[in-house]
Amino acid sequence: MNLAGALKLTFWKSVAIVLMALGAGAAVERYALGLGATTNLKDTFPWGIWIGFDILVGVGLAAGGFTIAATVYIFRIERFRPILRPTILTAFLGYLLVIAGLMADLGRPWAIWHAIIMWNPHSVMFEVAWCVMLYTTVLALEFSPVVLERFRLHRTLRVIRAITIPLVILGVILSTLHQSSLGSLFLIIPGRMHPLWYSNIIPFLFIISCVAAGLAMTIVESFLSSRAFGREVELPLLSELGRVIVVVLALYFTVRVQDLMSRDALRYVFMPTYQSAMFLVEILLGVLLPFGLLLVRRVRESRTGLFYSAALVLLGFVAHRMNTAITSMEHWPDRLYVPSFQELAVTLGLAAFGFTAFAFVAKYFNVFGEAPHMEEEPELIQNSILNSEL
């Protein structure tokens, strides 16, 4: 690594350390002083960025996990195998961070286990809670071979390999349910949300958009780790993901516009309001611009073009979730929300912790190396490699 590269890396390392320290301090403050003293949440605005960003965005960005796992294991499109492990790791860490964020946001976090024994199947939050618990377990199992290989626990590894397919299928079901249920949470608030975001198809919109975001996250994560670890980036594979994103964004845009039209809400788009501006940022910068960019082959197949397009997709995704959870509920002048310093610090600290944890795991475990086929024996792998050569 050259000097400039080393300096850059040191710079980002120090940024991560500062953010994590601030986040930890803010978390301590939150537990010592309570939600009222450390957040800008209030009776008229009970959910802020810990729900809007840490949970809604965190879960969405983990969507690469089920998409790539299904591609490789169920559809058996083997060429995507090199990005499987880092994507599963991203998803797993994402879910752990979501749980950490939740522990900060819950008023009575010590009672979180109540969700296991006190059931209310009529609550969307009940579905959300069970999806988080079960899918985090599935992700841990999906990622476990990396750890088991490292410590040569071959017998356990064989058990995991034997159940890989059912595990992945369970993961796809749970993950799609979870993504959609985060949207369904808002179905019950028809009166309070701005018509640009309230819709009865919101669970469906959440699923489509999370696929684009999950794939964009896979692209961005690949670029970042290629820089951090000095690896070659799998450009042709990632360009292919870019092509899939084009299709998903097109579908998302069509469904979104149709939905606005059917609810006669299109007229709110060009009104001189804060909500309209946020909507336009979300759709123009976060959906249409990356759609147009990724449509062009030269952009899609260039490193910078692909990276920045994927980053725009993420921006649009973050904007959609934050707009749904926050912007759509804001109302001048009596209902406004700006996150407090502590809320921001915890959120940024968790994000920095996510990057650090990823780097740590990638350094000490075989995340990027040739991942052996999970469900097959070594000689079969040899065969399939031979097959692809023939």
Add this chain to the structure above:
Amino acid sequence: MKPKGLLIDITRCVGCHACEQACAEANNLPQDEATDLSATHYTFLRSFNDGTVFVRRLCMHCNEPTCVSACLVGAFRKMETGAVLYDESKCIGCRYCMQACPFEVPRYEWGSLAPKIQKCRMCYERVAAGRQTACAEACPAGATVFGDRDDLIREARSRIDATPGSYIDYIYGLSEAGGTSVLFLSAIPFEKLGFPMNVPREPIPDLSWRVLSQVPKYAVAAGVLLFGINWITARRAEVARFEAEERRAGKQVSRESEVRA
């Protein structure tokens, strides 16, 4: 017990705040000035039109409460008296009830390290013992009346019919959110008194149940579909492997014959 309720006639309220004081006393809450509902104010008298019209805010005690359906651990319950009660021993503090309530009633103890939801309990213990709520008992003007919800609806109807000029022809709470235990009468259109008018007429829990009830069907269908796809792709991979082996064997055979030749 028939479900009870409160009929609040805004035209009769004189703004004496006796309901607020009685409520605070009955629930052991501090007697201090409030600006809205809060964790220590279960009811609040808002004034309109330069202090000539007064509107009580309190939990509406919906017939099919959104909070009861929203709470993942079932911390809310609709009681036989009509009251909607909260049980802090179950609560995990997610505040989905606050977000979900169409009337924005549940309040939070933001300053506490073990925060609870606070809201009007429609004096559950008093009512269960056959008494009326503290606020209705204290009201000197008969603006808040306690009774069976059915009787109160009849009473409201007859008041409107008796003097049509002094009321607008609308009972707020009759069908809001599928009906509420607390009913309001007014001479001024409700939207001018801060009442949310876009509350759905059907029970709000249905909005999520429509989707939630599909979850098992989706899970089964998706499972079958994915196992089916897996079966096809696995078979394809097997065939490809077999053919490759055959080809290799064929090549070997031809190579052997070459050698022989």
